[in-house]
Structure formats: C-alpha cells, structure tokens
Amino acid sequence: MAPIGTLYTIPNQGLGKRILAVAALADITVDQPENFAPFEDNKKPEFTSKFPHGMLPAFEGKDGFCLTEGPAIARYFASLAPNSNLLGTSPKEAALVDQWVSFGDLEIHPHTHYIAQLVYGHMTPYHQSYYNAMAERQIRSFGTLEKHLSTRTFLVSERITLADISIASVLQYVFQLTFDAPLRARHPNTVRFYETVVNQPKLKGIFGETEHIEKAKQHVPPLKEKKEVCCDRTKAEKKPKAKDQDDDDDDVDLVPHEPRAKNPLDSLPKSEFNLEDWKRAYSNMDTRGPGGSLEWFYQKFDKEGFSIWRVDFKYNQELTQVFMSSNQIGGFFNRLEASRKYLFGSMGVLGTSNNSIISGVFVLRGQDIKPVVEVAPDWESYEFTRIELENAEDKRFFEAALAWDLEIGDKQWADGKNFK
Incomplete structure (x- = not known):
C-alpha cells in the first residue's frame, strides 16, 4: 500500500x-x-x-x-x-475507547512525568514528599487498571483497540522508571495485558524490548566535592618523631597543593563592560524607559568581550503545570552556579498549563556559549541561538525577555526567573 x-x-x-x-x-x-x-x-x-x-x-x-x-x-x-474495530464497534465502545485513552494521558502519564523530572534533577529543589505524592497517585492508577483487567484480556472488547495501544505506550516508560519487581508482583494482570499488547506480531518491532527494572529509580543528589581538611589532631595516629625533628614540623605541609585549573574565560582580554555592575543595574532600575536598565546596557555593552544568546527548551511537549516549568528553570540555574561570574540570564514560561514553552536570553562572557553552560549536566536540553542586536527582531526579543513581557506566537509570559 x-x-x-x-x-x-x-x-x-x-x-x-x-x-x-x-x-x-x-x-x-x-x-x-x-x-x-x-x-x-x-x-x-x-x-x-x-x-x-x-x-x-x-x-x-x-x-x-x-x-x-x-x-x-x-x-x-x-x-x-x-x-479494524480500533475505535470500537458501537457508540458505547467508542466512548470507552476515548475514556481509556484519556485515562492514560491524563492520569498515568502526568504523574510519571513529574516523577521523572524529580528523579533526573530537572525539578529543584527535590522534595521527597512530592515524589511520594506523585507515586501514590500513579499507583492508584495502576490499581484501577489492575481491577478492570482482572476479568478482561483487553480494556474495551475482546479485540485490541486504540485504548490498549495508548495505555501500553504510556506504560512502557513506567516499566523503565517506577514499575519495579514489587509493583509487578502486585499487578500481574496489568503486566500480562502489557505483554499481550506489545507482543502482537505487528507491534513487536515498534515497541521493541522493554526494560523491567528491579527497583524504582530514585533521585540521587549530586556529589559534593570533598575538601582537603587538615586531620583532627585529637584522633590522628601519632607517629614517633626523629630525634632531630622539631615539634613545629607538625604544622608544615610537606606536599604542595596542585594549583587550581584556570578557567579559559579568565584569560579573555579585559572588558569595560562589568557583568556584576549590569546585574545590579538590572535589579535596581526599571527595565524600559529613560534611565532604565536597557538604556544602561546599550551604553556600556561590549560586543567584543560578551555575547547574547536566545535560550529555548527542546522538550516543550513534556511541560505541564506552569509552576513546574518555572521550577525547572530554577533547577537549570542552580546547576549553572559554577559559571555565575560569567553569566546573566532571564528566562520564562510562556503560555498556560499543558500548553507552554520555556524561552529567554543569556548574556555571557566571550563568544562561545559552550564553556559557560556545559557546567550544567542538562545544558544539551536547551537550544542556544546567537542574538545580534543589529537585527530588529533579535533586539525586540532580547528586550522583551528582560522586561518579562515576551510573547511567542499566541503564548504570553506567565512566570520567570533571573540568573544573577
């Protein structure tokens, strides 16, 4: 065909x-x-x-x-x-198909998405209580499925429908994230249903193999660097001293410390544009109008020593609640902490719940954005496009992002955060 x-x-x-x-x-x-x-x-x-x-x-x-x-x-x-009867064979079956499609998309998927955001550090600060709440709602959905499937092979009729395919497409990620061995033991009908759907001869090549985890994935806080600390003399093992060794030698560091690696951004030629001064101006002045921070910026900006970038989140289709998306921006900013002296940012959530995007601007030291943002493990989840202030549309975007009145298409600024 x-x-x-x-x-x-x-x-x-x-x-x-x-x-x-x-x-x-x-x-x-x-x-x-x-x-x-x-x-x-x-x-x-x-x-x-x-x-x-x-x-x-x-x-x-x-x-x-x-x-x-x-x-x-x-x-x-x-x-x-x-x-094919994929949509049912009667008005009632068609309604039930729509019911179960909505159940997967509105009950199971959102809670799974929130858990993934927490587990992988995209939503900060991490709250175990919020994780537990999302997991509880997720498990409640599994219970509803389990009870319904205890007397049925498929969700609506004796033949596979769009409802079964939709639920299976949602469950596949769940099996890789939270549906661990204990949960599978408590929900055998759900497991049986899933395996029946994805192993249909025409579907095996599409769904592929499913990873069934043994233990639900949990958030792992980033490891903090351990600082070299002089030993506690009250607990340190005392070694005998040579007769000609002076007592004051205890305080002598015989092993020189390796010099800290210098950031290549520090080697750039000095600039008259001071990023810290700009951050203070932005914080203390109105953005637009005479005497505003934008006027200050244009008077002092050094385009040879600094560059401006548009920042867009790549996975906007995963965004749900506006406050969750705003928290995601906060988490991204937290992970950029090591580049604070080189970077200023203004980013926001545009749109409404379940129909939003994340966008904004960065002002940074140098002409290459990678050395500044790669300190954040999730930097590749964002797309970076250079802004040229000589371009009227670029300039409009830059000013609107700083003033928090940016609009993209039909989406208006709903919430925002600054990196200062």
Missing part, C-alpha cells in the same frame, strides 16, 4: 510508537524522513508554515491535510480502517 503521508516524530517517544502501532494494525503506511532532526527542523519556516506551533509528532497527508498532537493523529489513523 502506498504511504498516506509523512509522519514527523521523535525516535523512541511513546506518542510516536502509539501512532506507528495504530498504523500497523490499520494496515496503513507512512513515510518517515530519515534526515529529519527533531528540535531543529521543526523550528524551520518550511515546517512551521504547515504546523504553526512547531510541535511533534506531526502528520502531513498526501492531500495536504496537516495534523498535530499525538492522540489526534493516532485516532485519525484508526478511523481510516473502520473494519
């Missing part, structure tokens, strides 16, 4: 697998461009001209029909094969 169109998605993403699984059971094929680079190509004009929000997954039909949002694409594909 000829492909019905082109599917743009993120490799190994649950929503992408869901769509491909539905396509396989509906006996339809789609093209998947080999050279498509997620988080890059979906920001280009040729993509956003068809999909204005720039989100993935996205589908473009041969007839020019364009569609985004994974659940909508999966449902559309299922509707193209009515004899």
Whole structure:
C-alpha cells in the first residue's frame, strides 16, 4: 500500500510508537524522513508554515491535510480502517475507547512525568514528599487498571483497540522508571495485558524490548566535592618523631597543593563592560524607559568581550503545570552556579498549563556559549541561538525577555526567573 503521508516524530517517544502501532494494525503506511532532526527542523519556516506551533509528532497527508498532537493523529489513523474495530464497534465502545485513552494521558502519564523530572534533577529543589505524592497517585492508577483487567484480556472488547495501544505506550516508560519487581508482583494482570499488547506480531518491532527494572529509580543528589581538611589532631595516629625533628614540623605541609585549573574565560582580554555592575543595574532600575536598565546596557555593552544568546527548551511537549516549568528553570540555574561570574540570564514560561514553552536570553562572557553552560549536566536540553542586536527582531526579543513581557506566537509570559 502506498504511504498516506509523512509522519514527523521523535525516535523512541511513546506518542510516536502509539501512532506507528495504530498504523500497523490499520494496515496503513507512512513515510518517515530519515534526515529529519527533531528540535531543529521543526523550528524551520518550511515546517512551521504547515504546523504553526512547531510541535511533534506531526502528520502531513498526501492531500495536504496537516495534523498535530499525538492522540489526534493516532485516532485519525484508526478511523481510516473502520473494519479494524480500533475505535470500537458501537457508540458505547467508542466512548470507552476515548475514556481509556484519556485515562492514560491524563492520569498515568502526568504523574510519571513529574516523577521523572524529580528523579533526573530537572525539578529543584527535590522534595521527597512530592515524589511520594506523585507515586501514590500513579499507583492508584495502576490499581484501577489492575481491577478492570482482572476479568478482561483487553480494556474495551475482546479485540485490541486504540485504548490498549495508548495505555501500553504510556506504560512502557513506567516499566523503565517506577514499575519495579514489587509493583509487578502486585499487578500481574496489568503486566500480562502489557505483554499481550506489545507482543502482537505487528507491534513487536515498534515497541521493541522493554526494560523491567528491579527497583524504582530514585533521585540521587549530586556529589559534593570533598575538601582537603587538615586531620583532627585529637584522633590522628601519632607517629614517633626523629630525634632531630622539631615539634613545629607538625604544622608544615610537606606536599604542595596542585594549583587550581584556570578557567579559559579568565584569560579573555579585559572588558569595560562589568557583568556584576549590569546585574545590579538590572535589579535596581526599571527595565524600559529613560534611565532604565536597557538604556544602561546599550551604553556600556561590549560586543567584543560578551555575547547574547536566545535560550529555548527542546522538550516543550513534556511541560505541564506552569509552576513546574518555572521550577525547572530554577533547577537549570542552580546547576549553572559554577559559571555565575560569567553569566546573566532571564528566562520564562510562556503560555498556560499543558500548553507552554520555556524561552529567554543569556548574556555571557566571550563568544562561545559552550564553556559557560556545559557546567550544567542538562545544558544539551536547551537550544542556544546567537542574538545580534543589529537585527530588529533579535533586539525586540532580547528586550522583551528582560522586561518579562515576551510573547511567542499566541503564548504570553506567565512566570520567570533571573540568573544573577
């Protein structure tokens, strides 16, 4: 069968697998461009001209029909094969299919997402009580599934539907994060259901092998460097002294300390633009208007010694509550602490809950952003684009990010944080 169109998605993403699984059971094929680079190509004009929000997954039909949002694409594909019964065989079954799709997307997935943000340090500071609350809600969802599946092979009927594929696509990540051996022992019907779905002959190649963890993953705080501390003389082992050794030798450090490695940014030529002065000006002045911090900035900025960058989070499709996204920015800033003397930032959450993006600007020492931001382990989760103030659109973006009135598309500034 000829492909019905082109599917743009993120490799190994649950929503992408869901769509491909539905396509396989509906006996339809789609093209998947080999050279498509997620988080890059979906920001280009040729993509956003068809999909204005720039989100993935996205589908473009041969007839020019364009569609985004994974659940909508999966449902559309299922509707193209009515004899597959993927959407149920009656209005009641169709409603139940929608019910279970929503259950997976709105009950299981969000709690799993929050837990992942906590475990991997994207949401700081870490709160064990919040982790426990999310885990409790997640387990409650598992209990609902377990009870329902205790008398059924599939969720809605005796044949596999979109509901089963959707729940399985959500559960796969859960099995790799929190659904450990004790939970599997308490939810055998859920495990049996999952294995039945993903091992369907047409689906095995899409879902692949699932890693079943033995113990739920937990947050591991970053290790703090241990400082060399002179030993406690009250506890130190006393060694006999040579007869000609003076008592004062106890205080002599016979092993010289290695000199601390110098940051290459410190070797850059001195600049008249003082980043600490700028931070104080920004904090104490109105941003816009005569005598404001922007006026101060333009009078003193040294474009030879400093550069300005736009910062965009790559995984906006994972963002949910605005305050959670704001916490994520705070966590990123915390992990940039080692570069505080070289960096100023203003970043914000634009949009509303479950429909937001993270964006902003950095002003930093030097012309290369990598030496400044790579101190944060998650720096590659962000896209950095140089801002040229000679460009009117770049300048507008920069000023709006500093004034916290930035708008991108239909999304307005909702919350923000500064790195000073």
